[in-house]
Ligand SMILES: C[C@@]1(CC(=O)O)C2=NC(=C\c3[nH]c(c(CCC(=O)O)c3CC(=O)O)Cc3[nH]c(c(CC(=O)O)c3CCC(=O)O)/C=C3\N/C(=C\2)[C@@H](CCC(=O)O)[C@]3(C)CC(=O)O)/[C@H]1CCC(=O)O
């Protein structure tokens with residue numbers, strides 16, 4: 224798999240499932256300015272709350288293929304592995320698909336990641352050991368502490384200045 228950083232601003236994202244894993248996927252996407260629709264018969268309070276605030280759309284019913292036919296990114300995070308598998312099967316080969324329950328399906332893996340300003344560090348074990356990815360991320364968080372945000376952002380401003388005619 225190829226590591227990629229994708230600009231998600233304005234992109235349509237459909238999330239199947241309304242549990243903790245769906246919420247964990249949803250938060251950074253919302254932060255990036257994606258348009259998020261959650262399709263799930265039930266949802267945790269945090270998701271319901273976001274829907275009430277109209278920051279996301281939530282349809283309280285099981286997912287159907289027509290729900291994600293025009294999505295840029297589809298996240299299959301239901302607790303039914305067959306439903307998640309079906310999503311991976313019905314999605315077009317031109318869509319991005321993340322399947323939370325089976326690392327062999329879909330074409331996108333979510334890494335453990337953190338940011339220090341413009342510095343972003345992401346770690347994946349390719350499904351071998353997600354807990355290890357989390358542990359490595361925690362070690363890197365200590366190595367690259369909060370002070371790096373200021374440092375990197377200053378470098379960025381200087382770069383931008385140099386580019387000006
Ligand atoms: C890095 C992180 C990012 C995130 O989720 O945000 C992430 N999993 C995290 C934690 C974690 N996940 C699991 C545990 C329980 C302990 C254990 O089993 O080890 C813990 C530990 C915990 O929660 O503390 C269980 C688990 N995970 C997957 C399966 C199914 C499978 O492997 O097939 C199962 C079994 C489920 C079951 O049995 O039902 C699959 C995936 N998990 C991925 C990412 C992708 C691969 C990335 C990689 O390999 O590095 C992938 C392929 C899916 C994807 O791409 O969405 C996040 C750390 C968050 C952080 O940084 O704080």
Ligand SMILES: NC(=O)c1ccc[n+]([C@@H]2O[C@H](COP(=O)([O-])OP(=O)(O)OC[C@H]3O[C@@H](n4cnc5c(N)ncnc54)[C@H](O)[C@@H]3O)[C@@H](O)[C@H]2O)c1
Pocket residue numbers: 239240241242243244245262263264265266267284285286300301302303304306323324353
């Ligand atoms: N990637 C990871 O880090 C990781 C970690 C743990 C678990 N998992 C996997 O992620 C999945 C979700 O975990 P969770 O803890 O959020 O589960 P959960 O049980 O809390 O939530 C599942 C959600 O799926 C919804 N759902 C069920 N059938 C549906 C359907 N047909 N259409 C739409 N929504 C439907 C339910 O209403 C519920 O909201 C599980 O399959 C689990 O194996 C992944």
